[in-house]
Amino acid sequence: MSPPIRIALADDQALVRSGLTALLAGFPQLQLVAQADDGQALLDALALAPADVILSDIRMPGLDGFGLVRALRARGDATPVVLLTTFDDEDLPLRAAEAGAQGFLLKDASPEDLVEAIERVANGETLLSPVPTDPVRARYAYRDQAEPTDTFTEREVAILRLLAGGYSNKEIARAVFLSEGTVKNYVSDILDKLGTRDRTRAVLKAITLRII
Template sequence: MSGDPIRVALADDQALVRSGLIALLAGFPRLEMVVQADDGQALLDALASSPADVILSDIRMPGLDGFGLVRALRERGDATPVVLLTTFDEESLPLAAAEAGAQGFLLKDASPEDLYEAITRVAAGETLLAPVPTDPVRARYAYRDQSAPTDTFSEREVAILRLIAGGYSNREIAKAVFLSEGTVKNYVSEILDKMGTRDRTRAVLKAITLRII
């Protein structure tokens, strides 16, 4: 996707915020705003006829909020990366965003350059807990485990880790990477073992903290 336009969809219940984000993004190359909506359900409906490469969504909206939007996308098999936006600097939100299946989390007071970087990186397949300072989140997780993995990760394992971060089940991951569900289960077990973690959420957070994904 290096030279192709990145199609962006935006959901925010505040018209002024939507207008501001659209004007801001218009100043960067490669970005094409294809959908804008005032809530999650309206965005879901619009995406059926106007697919996007990256979705930007406010977290707190009337009706279907940002977390609900991500879950609805994943439930219908839509893997489009989502960057969740919020004005609330609460340390629990990035964790909740990751658990919902979002690929990125960004405060609305981030710089335009941070927003552009977040869009281009998730469009390229990366997962970002937050491309803005994340000291509260990192501090919350650091006390548990900051040790290095016991072994390096293969390209396949990194791909599976990213899908785990997206909230996909073993069955959905198997379909995405053309492996049997049993093989994926083995990969996940190996990933958890290398990470020294007992569950998928901690493995994802540690992978993000250590910049493995």
């Protein structure tokens, strides 16, 4: 049996920390090893309790979530970070990616979505926009549910998630450190694999097929 995924948590609201602590305790594959009420306190705690995945609120007094990620990367710590927020701001996923975070999730996501996000970033994946919930999937169900012609790479899934956030090729290129031309080629390959004519149809089909 695999060891549990060690989680470190930063949130300035005690009730949120208590709620997430209780939620994580319900999943035996997860283990909360550290928690703090701001980014700097969590950085200090990580020196004593290394984690596999960090969950952090974005907006906190003192060192916020973006600052926490930047501080980790500056000291050479590549621990995956999933940033949490109650604010559905269209710029947040891109800012999270630019800071060096691997995931971004709204706090109203279901427990299953949160656990899925943790497990996926622990396995090296990147979630650059909120994981669609089941009601969202149902609302945007796409009529063509034929399987893709080929599997998707991790990079292609990351670009699909940014497409779902409405980002341009230029913005995506900046977030994933590629040239705009390379992103354009990736988007073309994604459309071909999904058998769709444009970005909107590609995103809707990808959500329907649970590719993102």
